[in-house]
Amino acid sequence: MTSMAGIAQKLASNQKQVAISEFFEKNKHFLGFDSPVRSLITAVKEAVDNSLDACEEARILPTIKVSVSKIDTKKDIIELVVEDNGPGIPQKSIEKVFGQLLFGSRFHAIRQSRGQQGIGITGVVMYSQLTTGKPTHVKSKIATESTAAVVDIGLDTRKIRRQK
Numbered sequence: 001m002t003s004m005a006g007i008a009q010k011l012a013s014n015q016k017q018v019a020i021s022e023f024f025e026k027n028k029h030f031l032g033f034d035s036p037v038r039s040l041i042t043a044v045k046e047a048v049d050n051s052l053d054a055c056e057e058a059r060i061l062p063t064i065k066v067s068v069s070k071i072d073t074k075k076d077i078i079e080l081v082v083e084d085n086g087p088g089i090p091q092k093s094i095e096k097v098f099g100q101l102l103f104g105s106r107f108h109a110i111r112q113s114r115g116q117q118g119i120g121i122t123g124v125v126m127y128s129q130l131t132t133g134k135p136t137h138v139k140s141k142i143a144t145e146s147t148a149a150v151v152d153i154g155l156d157t158r159k160i161r162r163q164k
Helices: 004-013 020-031 036-058 091-099 120-132
Strands: 064-072 077-084 136-140 149-153
Touching: 020 120, 036 064, 036 077, 036 120, 091 120, 091 136, 091 149, 120 136
Parallel strands: none
Antiparallel strands: 064 077, 136 149
């Protein structure tokens, strides 16, 4: 009879860390990316939810503009632009907000709001990159800055954060 320690060692030797892209690909139906139409709906929802959350926390009546354009008819490539009048994201935080899973400001909230998983917009960035091979273009301006910060987010899909 094999000892419990031996079984534990054998089980541990079979464990491995899965690349986030592999997890995403196997579970995209749970994350809202199982078809092009549902993926677009998920992307719009996540971006608008973030705009609403930021405006709510800043006590700003939101004005949100959503634009969806087909930019490549042969490959069904869509451009999604979401603009709002929220407080903006400081440049040093843009990479984390859009390029790191489980990063957000809503985890402290007592009541369930639009979303608190910390996967949303980063999942959108990841899906976009996995399907187009291109980074996500982010532009954000805060009141104390004279110009908007512009960052292109490309994810290291083997890890869970922005590529340097």
